[in-house]
Amino acid sequence: MNKNLVLLFFTAFVLSNCAFAKAQQSDSLQLRKIYDAALTQGHSYQWLDYLSNQIGSRLSGSSGAEKAVAWTKAQLDSIGLDKVWLQPVMVPKWVRGTPEFAYIETGIGETTQVPICALGGSVATPNGGIKAGVVEVMGIKELQALGEEKVKGKIVFFNRPMQDELIETFRAYGGCVDQRYAGAMEAAKLGAVGVVVRSVTHSIDDYPHTGSMSYGDLPANKRIPAAAISTKGANLLSTLLALNPDTKFAYSMFCKNYPDVQSYNVIGEITGSEYPNRYMVVGGHLDSWDLGDGSHDDGAGVVQSMEVLRLMKVIGYKPKHSIRVVLFMNEENGLRGGRAYAESVKRKNEKHVFALESDAGGFTPRGFSFDSDDRNFNQVLSWKPLFAPYLIHYFAQGGSGADIGPLKDVSEGVVLAGLRPDSQRYFDHHHAANDTFDAVNKRELELGAATMTSLIYMMDNYIVKPARLIQGPIKD
Structure with a gap:
């Protein structure tokens, strides 16, 4: 009886493996x-x-x-x-409307144009655009730590880059996209007049990268225009702010929600x-x-x-x-x-x-x-x-x-x-x-x-x- 059982199990095992091998071969061909x-x-x-x-x-x-x-x-x-x-x-x-325009005021009567684009869902700038001083931060927590006194009336510049050391680039993207999505909402709460966000890319170039943003439950009259700036533009603005904290930034956007x-x-x-x-x-x-x-x-x-x-x-x-x-x-x-x-x-x-x-x-x-x-x-x-x-x-x-x-x-x-x-x-x-x-x-x-x-x-x-x-x- 025991020998018969062993033989039965062995036969079943062999047949099962043969069927599995045949299925794999069929799948491989498919x-x-x-x-x-x-x-x-x-x-x-x-x-x-x-x-x-x-x-x-x-x-x-x-x-x-x-x-x-x-x-x-x-x-x-x-x-x-x-x-x-x-x-x-x-x-x-x-709708984005007329192409955006931005420049950094580098001196009296001296300006340097930089590439920007409106973030999707942003409001437009007022007629004539916005020109104001700039507060550079590396993220929302740093912004909130500054408080209203240092932010009110300023353009907030979010400049946290993607982490180059992360092999999985989607992790790097996820690590800084919050400033693009929620930056304008948080800056508006502290009295900022506008937001400029470093483009979410590893590349250092002149292409601004757009993307979605949200104002949350902010009333329409509290919403401020939000733009992405190219990584080259962001690096230039950061360098000029380090040299002169009173550097001004100006931009115009013509987008509209329907x-x-x-x-x-x-x-x-x-x-x-x-x-x-x-x-x-x-x-x-x-x-x-x-x-x-x-x-x-x-x-x-x-x-x-x-x-x-x-x-x-x-x-x-x-x-x-x-x-x-x-x-x-x-x-x-x-x-x-x-x-x-x-x-x-x-x-x-x-x-x-x-x-x-x-x-x-x-x-x-x-x-x-x-x-x-x-x-x-x-x-x-x-x-x-x-x-x-x-x-x-x-x-x-x-x-x-x-x-x-x-x-x-x-x-x-x-x-x-x-x-x-x-x-x-x-x-x-x-x-x-x-x-x-x-x-x-x-x-x-x-x-x-x-x-x-x-x-x-x-x-x-x-x-x-x-x-x-x-x-x-x-x-x-």
Whole structure:
């Protein structure tokens, strides 16, 4: 009896390993097909060319955003998806207006012009602009420690740079972006007349980098104009203040906030062959800031996400789950699109099991970060040998993406992930006029699309369902 049991267990073990090896071989071949198709038959680069060079910037509420909605829907219609539709969402409308102007008063009758841009959502300067003395600080806490006496009537200059020693550039960004977002609100509380913020980039150049900012609950008559200054301009201003603390700064901005307008998320779907009512999402944000054409942020993520579904069609893969591409509107200055999609999921009681976002540029893919339960993350780690031939090595627990984040609140157990390309050059272009098509490499963009498609394929076949979905039959 004991010998028979040993033989039985041994046979089962061998068969199990054979099945596992066969499955891995099949998956390996499928990933190879995906990468081959992306690199030899890809559409992502030509799509990005049109989105960037023919449509251009796509700030929420702008004509560019409206054109992008119509064009991306038409492209999704053309690749033969099962469903394509627009999801209405109300978005803010902010217009930059006439280009900004700024200078440092270096002496009596002597000025040096420096590049600035208004932060998104800022109010304009009064007619004739603002000229005042400057208080330089390295952050909000330092500002608050100065108190009203030293700040009132002054322009506050936030000059904390990104930390160059941090290898993960998104950590460096997160370490100083608070002064851009909340600096004007805090300075206004102490009587400042304006705010100038060092651009959030490692580069030392003449490009000012815009971005979102907030006044919180400050009344309209207490709000002060907020601008970003280029890093070269910031270094010059800091040097001149060290030489002469009475140095004056002057700037003019002409931006304006308008009432909300209607826009849309663009959604396409391949309906699942086995689980049509369980959804996986891949997406990026369709809007962009208005200085460049938004090629890296986030045109790359948009076309890569579209390409995921197209590649599935090209290789003849029929997903088990329903796979949706969602092109979110208004990530940059409101996250309205991401919230609208999540609200729709909650209202329809849709089961979302996985979502992947690309919003870190179109550079060489390195891997993914996951907001996941341990079971699914351990499953992902077992796939590393399949991704190794494509030099995809980074698999870590962490954040995912801003637009898919709200799904956590409406889909219990949903696994979230973000594509992680090499990030060393991303903030050279982020929110600046040099975020343009010529800064994107065709092969890197295509490799990102292939890597995303490969992860969706693996998740479609092997995702571990949340307990609430496996404790009984599911009617799909």
